[in-house]
Amino acid sequence: MYGYYLALALRSLKRSRVLTALMVLAIGLGIGASMTMITVLHAMSGDPLPGRSDQLYVPQLDPRPLPRGGASGAPAGNLPDSLTWPDAMALLRARRADRQAAMSGGSVPVRPAQAGQHPFFERGHYVTADFFPMFATPFRAGSGWNEQDDVDRARVVVLNAGLAQRLFGAAPAIGRTVRLKDTDFRVIGVLDDWHPQPAFYARIDDRAFGQADQFFLPLQTALDLRFNFSGDLRCWGSGGDNRRSDHCTWLQFWVQLDSQARAQAYRAFLADYWRDQQAHGRFPRPVEARLYGLTDWLAHEHLIPADLHLQLWLALGFLGVCMVNIVGLLLAKFLRRRGEICVRRALGARQRDIFVQFGMEAAVIGLAGGVLGLALAQLGLWSVRQRPDGYAQLAHMDPAMLLGTFMLAVAASVLAGLLPAWRACDIPPAMQLKTP
Amino acid sequence: MPRIPMLASLTRHKLTVLLLALQVALTCAIVCNVALMIAGRTAQMRWPSGVAEDELVMLDSASLDGGNPLARHAADLAALRGIPGVTAVAAVDALPFNRNNWSNGIATVPNGPSRLAATAFNGTPGELRALGLRLVAGRDFRPDEYVPMDSAHDWDGINHVAATVVTRALAARLFPGQDPLGKLVYPGDKPVRIVGVIDHLLRPMLETGGGNEDAMLFPMLPDESNVTYVLRTAPSQRQRVLKEAAAVLQQLDADRILRHAQTFGQLRSDYFRHDRTMLGLLLAAACGLLLVTAVGIAGLASFWVQQRRRAIGIRRAVGASRRDILRYFQAENALIVGGGLLPGVLLALGLNLLLMGHYELPRLPLAYLPIAALALWLLGQLAVLGPALRAAAVPPVVATRTD
Numbered sequence: 001m002y003g004y005y006l007a008l009a010l011r012s013l014k015r016s017r018v019l020t021a022l023m024v025l026a027i028g029l030g031i032g033a034s035m036t037m038i039t040v041l042h043a044m045s046g047d048p049l050p051g052r053s054d055q056l057y058v059p060q061l062d063p064r065p066l067p068r069g070g071a072s073g074a075p076a077g078n079l080p081d082s083l084t085w086p087d088a089m090a091l092l093r094a095r096r097a098d099r100q101a102a103m104s105g106g107s108v109p110v111r112p113a114q115a116g117q118h119p120f121f122e123r124g125h126y127v128t129a130d131f132f133p134m135f136a137t138p139f140r141a142g143s144g145w146n147e148q149d150d151v152d153r154a155r156v157v158v159l160n161a162g163l164a165q166r167l168f169g170a171a172p173a174i175g176r177t178v179r180l181k182d183t184d185f186r187v188i189g190v191l192d193d194w195h196p197q198p199a200f201y202a203r204i205d206d207r208a209f210g211q212a213d214q215f216f217l218p219l220q221t222a223l224d225l226r227f228n229f230s231g232d233l234r235c236w237g238s239g240g241d242n243r244r245s246d247h248c249t250w251l252q253f254w255v256q257l258d259s260q261a262r263a264q265a266y267r268a269f270l271a272d273y274w275r276d277q278q279a280h281g282r283f284p285r286p287v288e289a290r291l292y293g294l295t296d297w298l299a300h301e302h303l304i305p306a307d308l309h310l311q312l313w314l315a316l317g318f319l320g321v322c323m324v325n326i327v328g329l330l331l332a333k334f335l336r337r338r339g340e341i342c343v344r345r346a347l348g349a350r351q352r353d354i355f356v357q358f359g360m361e362a363a364v365i366g367l368a369g370g371v372l373g374l375a376l377a378q379l380g381l382w383s384v385r386q387r388p389d390g391y392a393q394l395a396h397m398d399p400a401m402l403l404g405t406f407m408l409a410v411a412a413s414v415l416a417g418l419l420p421a422w423r424a425c426d427i428p429p430a431m432q433l434k435t436p
Numbered sequence: 437m438p439r440i441p442m443l444a445s446l447t448r449h450k451l452t453v454l455l456l457a458l459q460v461a462l463t464c465a466i467v468c469n470v471a472l473m474i475a476g477r478t479a480q481m482r483w484p485s486g487v488a489e490d491e492l493v494m495l496d497s498a499s500l501d502g503g504n505p506l507a508r509h510a511a512d513l514a515a516l517r518g519i520p521g522v523t524a525v526a527a528v529d530a531l532p533f534n535r536n537n538w539s540n541g542i543a544t545v546p547n548g549p550s551r552l553a554a555t556a557f558n559g560t561p562g563e564l565r566a567l568g569l570r571l572v573a574g575r576d577f578r579p580d581e582y583v584p585m586d587s588a589h590d591w592d593g594i595n596h597v598a599a600t601v602v603t604r605a606l607a608a609r610l611f612p613g614q615d616p617l618g619k620l621v622y623p624g625d626k627p628v629r630i631v632g633v634i635d636h637l638l639r640p641m642l643e644t645g646g647g648n649e650d651a652m653l654f655p656m657l658p659d660e661s662n663v664t665y666v667l668r669t670a671p672s673q674r675q676r677v678l679k680e681a682a683a684v685l686q687q688l689d690a691d692r693i694l695r696h697a698q699t700f701g702q703l704r705s706d707y708f709r710h711d712r713t714m715l716g717l718l719l720a721a722a723c724g725l726l727l728v729t730a731v732g733i734a735g736l737a738s739f740w741v742q743q744r745r746r747a748i749g750i751r752r753a754v755g756a757s758r759r760d761i762l763r764y765f766q767a768e769n770a771l772i773v774g775g776g777l778l779p780g781v782l783l784a785l786g787l788n789l790l791l792m793g794h795y796e797l798p799r800l801p802l803a804y805l806p807i808a809a810l811a812l813w814l815l816g817q818l819a820v821l822g823p824a825l826r827a828a829a830v831p832p833v834v835a836t837r838t839d
Contacts, residue, residue: 324458
């Protein structure tokens with residue numbers, strides 16, 4: 001039966017080639033545009049640290065003065081994204097989480113020891129000891145440093161695979177010396193090309209995707225040596241823009257909490273810390289400490305640029321118009337075959353049979369549109385990969401998305417065929433048979 | 437023209453007509469807002485930066501030895517000035533589009549609340565001439581007004597500087613309706629006097645909200661190891677000057693990293709890269725939508741023409757001219773598209789409100805609506821022309837045949 005309907009559908013589609021081509025083109029364009037954007041957003045929403053991400057949290061505090069003119073009971077709105085130096089150090093020393101680390105990004109000139117090699121800038125992170133075990137960074141050789149090294153402002157560095165290769169080639173890097181800016185550092189660890197996508201632990205900006213930090217060194221060492229810090233330094237009040245002051249936020253802070261109960265306890269601890277600071281004349285705003293899980297944090301920080309969301313909505317709107325277009329065309333097409341429908345109904349076909357027959361025709365268009373859409377989506381993804389953005393390289397289709405494309409195409413066209421097919425099977429058989 | 441029969445005919449295809457009108461409405465709503473986005477982005481991409489864009493080249497130099505940055509910058513500038521074809525040079529920290537933004541809250545009374553945050557542009561003497569900024573009132577800085585930025589002590593220079601040159605836009609925002617010259621502002625602890633006003637200067641990073649010319653120049657000498665050298669030259673000399681500048685600096689002191697050697701045009705083009713991509717996508721979406729809608733209109737019209745061949749033949753046989761038939765289909769199309777445009781215009785306004793809430797889109801100017809409506813209406817007429825001509829070509833003899 002279904003084979004027969006399929007043959008009927010193909011014959012009907014062949015009869016009006018141009019119209020069929022137009023419908024396939026419309027659904028192909030709509031599907032292609034939508035799937036390109038859905039794939040890009042799907043790739044960008046991946047878990048940067050599978051297995052560990054649901055234990056990682058970001059605490060948020062607000063040491064700023066009361067908003068101008070605002071009453072003390074007014075809602076605070078957005079809290080600063082980062083912490084001040086004294087607050088980060090206090091949370092670090094309190095050790096109320098299973099692990100905790102403060103960090104900030106920066107770039108330093110790297111000076112290769114070999115003659116003939118020019119110095120170059122490299123991006124990395126200044127972090128505290130727990131960074132490596134907390135994020136389970138894979139070490140190719142060596143290890144991170146301990147808390148004593150932090151306190152001692154040790155001149156040690158962990159390199160990522162790329163920089164280690166560039167500086168030392170295939171030779172082991174552990175124990176070697178690398179000159180950063182004007183200071184020698186001892187290499188104590190080499191990471192196995194660690195580049196979580198996105199670089200979730202950094203300040204979320206347009207470099208979150210694509211970049212891989214090439215070195216990690218102790219935060220206090222970097223501050224002592226006046227290394228260059230990147231990111232946002234926000235100060236208020238007077239008294240200069242000193243990084244160690246309690247009126248400049250600039251540090252990212254992450255904690256690992258192994259259970260929900262621990263997370264709840266940490267929330268309470270943050271609120272207590274806030275109240276304690278209030279007792280010391282800081283934190284004038286009402287207590288509103290927050291603790292974000294990793295995925296919530298990335299959403300909160302608008303990891304995915306608004307432009308990409310807009311592009312997705314545009315593509316979906318386009319698909320919507322294409323579908324309305326196809327509904328109209330199919331309806332006109334089906335209703336023109338009243339005569340045929342009535343003859344079939346008179347010969348004993350049930351309404352259901354007519355419905356399935358026309359549904360089949362819509363599905364065939366959907367399948368063809370799906371193939372075209374897939375080709376167009378690959379073209380679209382290729383063009384996305386040509387963009388010079390970090391996320392561009394993630395724009396690939398996995399098998400799930402491939403299947404999804406077909407499902408979407410067939411679902412869209414069957415959906416578009418529903419109304420026309422229902423109208424077609426609703427025609428009373430006697431009516432059309434009477435006309436000449 | 438037979439209006440009533442036309443309506444009667446349309447009511448026989450109620451659902452199809454409704455769908456076509458819906459498609460026109462959706463297209464109208466989306467295309468209006470896409471056009472608004474295109475207009476907004478193009479306007480932003482065309483903003484004048486205030487500097488002599490065609491004449492500037494620049495490169496960043498980061499020194500690696502711990503020497504005195506002020507002395508090195510002076511030596512570098514002297515060497516760069518010697519390059520043939522260079523008319524002016526300066527060492528600066530910020531430029532329009534270079535994303536290096538240092539903003540200070542500006543108060544207009546001592547210890548008062550800051551009125552707004554303005555970007556500080558700092559540079560060596562001659563910065564105004566090197567960048568090609570147009571002074572519209574007051575004067576340039578005097579040599580004795582320059583102080584170091586003191587970046588080693590958390591940019592303490594801002595607390596010692598005594599003069600500033602502001603943009604006309606910033607002056608108007610700080611002192612509306614008053615002469616800004618001689619007025620005092622408080623970017624740091626000490627009062628700073630406004631000594632000059634320049635025509636335009638864009639901030640290093642643009643925002644959609646406005647305040648993009650909240651910029652002020654300070655007579656503060658950059659003293660970080662990393663600095664940007666700006667060279668002004670004739671447009672045709674830019675590439676040569678850029679090459680020679682890198683060579684001169686490298687020769688003077690090899691222990692440095694030179695980066696971002698580029699013309700101002702490249703800097704601007706790089707800054708708007710995302711917007712250009714987005715612009716292309718928006719244009720493609722708008723064209724695609726219009727194309728699909730036109731195809732839909734043409735497809736349905738040719739269906740109806742086929743379906744009504746006999747009716748057309750009869751009308752021709754009883755005296756309708758070809759022109760009458762053509763007009764009939766054109767009028768029918770105008771009716772359907774017009775019926776879709778009315779809800780389309782409302783939908784466009786609704787969608788605009790929705791987008792304003794989520795994507796910082798401005799309010800849709802009402803002038804867009806009649807233009808979009810007219811464009812879509814014309815598109816409909818264009819799409820229906822082919823099928824209508826075919827209908828007009830149906831010979832009256834068809835009426836005598838039965839199919």
